[in-house]
Amino acid sequence: ETGVTQTPRHLVMGMTNKKSLKCEQHLGHNAMYWYKQSAKKPLELMFVYSLEERVENNSVPSRFSPECPNSSHLFLHLHTLQPEDSALYLCASSHTSQGAGGYTFGSGTRLTVV
Amino acid sequence: AQKITQTQPGMFVQEKEAVTLDCTYDTSDPSYGLFWYKQPSSGEMIFLIYQGSYDQQNATEGRYSLNFQKARKSANLVISASQLGDSAMYFCAMREPYGGSQGNLIFGKGTKLSVKP
Numbered sequence: 001e002t003g004v005t006q007t008p009r010h011l012v013m014g015m016t017n018k019k020s021l022k023c024e025q026h027l028g029h030n031a032m033y034w035y036k037q038s039a040k041k042p043l044e045l046m047f048v049y050s051l052e053e054r055v056e057n058n059s060v061p062s063r064f065s066p067e068c069p070n071s072s073h074l075f076l077h078l079h080t081l082q083p084e085d086s087a088l089y090l091c092a093s094s095h096t097s098q099g100a101g102g103y104t105f106g107s108g109t110r111l112t113v114v
Numbered sequence: 115a116q117k118i119t120q121t122q123p124g125m126f127v128q129e130k131e132a133v134t135l136d137c138t139y140d141t142s143d144p145s146y147g148l149f150w151y152k153q154p155s156s157g158e159m160i161f162l163i164y165q166g167s168y169d170q171q172n173a174t175e176g177r178y179s180l181n182f183q184k185a186r187k188s189a190n191l192v193i194s195a196s197q198l199g200d201s202a203m204y205f206c207a208m209r210e211p212y213g214g215s216q217g218n219l220i221f222g223k224g225t226k227l228s229v230k231p
Contacts, residue, residue, distance in 0.1 A: 033218070033219075040223070041223070042118070042220075042222060042223050042224070043205070043219075045218050045219070056218065088157055090157075102149055103149075103219060104161065105151075105158060105159035105161075107158040108158065110157065
């Protein structure tokens with residue numbers, strides 16, 4: 001257990017479904033991140049929250065909607081996804097979005113869109 | 115242009131031997147951080163080692179060491195005395211503290227390491 005917990009671990013959803021991914025950390029970190037990991041591609045940063053405010057959105061399609069209600073929780077709301085959105089979605093946290101130190105990652109949610 | 119380049123898609127090493135995983139990076143910022151992560155088949159990204167751009171000495175963490183050659187912009191990971199449990203994907207990553215990236219991690223494509231018994 002790394003200190004960053006992601007649920008569910010696996011998710012299969014149809015293209016018309018609405019689902020949410022959850023990430024929780026109790027490490028005292030104040031920045032949280034969503035990354036997408038597709039096969040044979042580098043990890044892609046999707047969203048960054050620092051002090052509960054979104055600081056970066058790397059042109060992610062609007063069918064992905066993040067929510068950060070407090071510094072310990074991060075959600076990724078999904079709706080009308082496409083098959084190419086199937087990937088491993090990783091959540092991470094750190095002390096700030098700048099400075100030294102590593103990020104702590106969760107185990108990921110493996111999403112399959114059918 | 116890629117900011118992090120890992121040229122070895124896959125590597126094999128004999129158990130108990132040392133192995134070097136290559137990583138080169140590209141940045142114009144004088145201040146940056148370099149990371150290595152291990153990702154086993156379970157999916158979790160495990161932090162291994164960190165090197166700051168101003169650190170005078172190469173970082174070491176147990177069996178992991180980082181061969182930092184700043185002028186060449188390389189940050190190779192050396193794993194000594196390989197173990198079967200070291201079989202995994204290894205990712206090199208960089209964080210630039212300034213500019214549009216806001217200090218976020220940029221990852222390479224990874225190297226799949228397989229340790230042979």
